[in-house]
Amino acid sequence: MAFKHRLLLFTLLWFLVSAAVLTTLSVRVWEENELRTQQSLHRELALHMRDDNPLMVGDDYSPKALSSIFHTLMLLGPDFEIYFLDPDGNITTSGPPIENVQRTQIDTTPIKQFLAGEPFPILGQDPLMPSREKVFSAAQIDDGGKVAGYLYVVIGSQQRIALSDPQSLLQYVPVVAGALIVILLFALVVYRMVYRQIIRPGRTMVKQIEDAALSEFRITPPLNFNAAELQDMASQYRRMMAVIQQQFIQLRVQEAQRREYLVQLSHDLKTPLANILGYLETWRIQHKEGQGMIDTAYHNALRLQQHLKDQLEAARSPSAKVVLSYQEIDVAELLSDVKKRFELSLRQKHIEMIVLSDAGATIMQIAS
Known part of the structure; x- marks a missing residue:
């Protein structure tokens, strides 16, 4: 796979992964910030309910205080749920109808963390929806120096349900789409920069080197680029081609010397070989018997003469193959x-x- 295609594929994958990670992180940060803000704003809600209306009359709850608290609940709206818990977290009285309560016991560990002033958000169990945890406000109810129970107020109950509705999430689509478009534009700008600064100059450099190779590197290509990343590579290529040119010159000189030597050698051997052939041919004419070895020598001399002739022709022709x-x-x-x-x-x-x-x-x- 070419670098251009790998870069395009990497950019696409990077865009998709970045979009998913950005969306997930944005939603988590937004949700955490919303929960922290809600819990911080209503930190003292349960405490005020407890202090404004004394809840305990002897060993039992005050009906008057309960009536006042539930009146406050009606004023606050359905976004708040008020529960009275015993020291073990069992729900004894609830603002919502008791038949709607699906969890009758609440874990008191988050409530103790809330009362201890640990950092928000602190999530507690929702009696109406056991699978969810929500922010809350809590106040401890004391009776004679002992813990008589807790006032437990779930915050944002109906709001969280509304936010989980797909119709409510549609309002965030433009924001997410805008972020994805910004990421895509950034990826395209990066790809364009890489293409103009690296890929296209690289192709030009390869083309110039190919043209120089067709002319046996007699001409050094310019290899001038604006990209600083390619300057060192171009410098090394120019140095390499200078060495190749020098080697070509040395090969031509050696080839010329070799042809000259072969021509000289052929001339030096041609005359004595012609004399040997003359003597052998004269012997064959004058002596009709015992010519076996003479004929062998004569034929070998002819073969050697043909080889010398071929070498001489090859040496004289620089383009001979x-x-x-x-x-x-x-x-x-x-x-x-x-x-x-x-x-x-x-x-x-x-x-x-x-x-x-x-x-x-x-x-x-x-x-x-």
């Missing part, structure tokens, strides 16, 4: 030629060589 081809050779003729080459040394050692081969057998030889 070696073309390889397959040539069919008779096996019997090849073995006979080998026998003739070693015939003199075999005779001196009193060794007789017998060559047997199938008639018509051939092999393929690569020849230039």
Whole structure:
């Protein structure tokens, strides 16, 4: 996968992950701040209810105080739920109808944390909805120096239910959409910058290097870029191409020296070889018998002369190329030629060589 596509894919994934994380964090921070604000504003609510209306008359609750508190509850609206708890957290009296209460016992640990002044928000159990925890206000009710119970006020009951309604959440859609659009624009700007500063100059550099390679690096490409990130790379490429140019020059010099040496060597060998061929040919004309070894020497000299001729032509032509081809050779003729080459040394050692081969057998030889 090309870097451009990887960058585009990474940008898209980064946008999606960022959008999800940003949305989640925003909702959590907003909810936590809302709960902290509500609990801070109503911190003294249960305390005022307790102090303004003495609740205890002997060992029982005061009906007059209860009537006043529930009247206050009606004035506050359905967003508050008031409960009277015994020291163990059991609900003894509730503002909402008792048949609507689904949890008859409340954990008193959050209430003790609230009374101890720990940082908000502190969430407590909701008697009407056991699966939810909500902010609250609480006050301790004492009777004769002992804890007689707690006044427990759940805050934001109906408001939290309304906020969980999808229709209520629609009002936050423009805010979230605006944040996502800002993130997308930022991603597009970053991609555009990377494309203009890195990807496009990189393509230009590759194109210039390819053009220089087609001309055997005789011309050094400019490799000038505005991006500072590519300056060091371009500098190293220019240095590398300078070395390549120097090596090409050295190869041309060595090739010229090699051709000159081959031409000189061919000329030096051509004259003595011609004399050898002349002597061998004269011998063959004057002597009709015992020409086996002379014929072998004569044919080898002819072959050597042809090789020298080919080398001389290749050395004189700088554009000459070696073309390889397959040539069919008779096996019997090849073995006979080998026998003739070693015939003199075999005779001196009193060794007789017998060559047997199938008639018509051939092999393929690569020849230039």
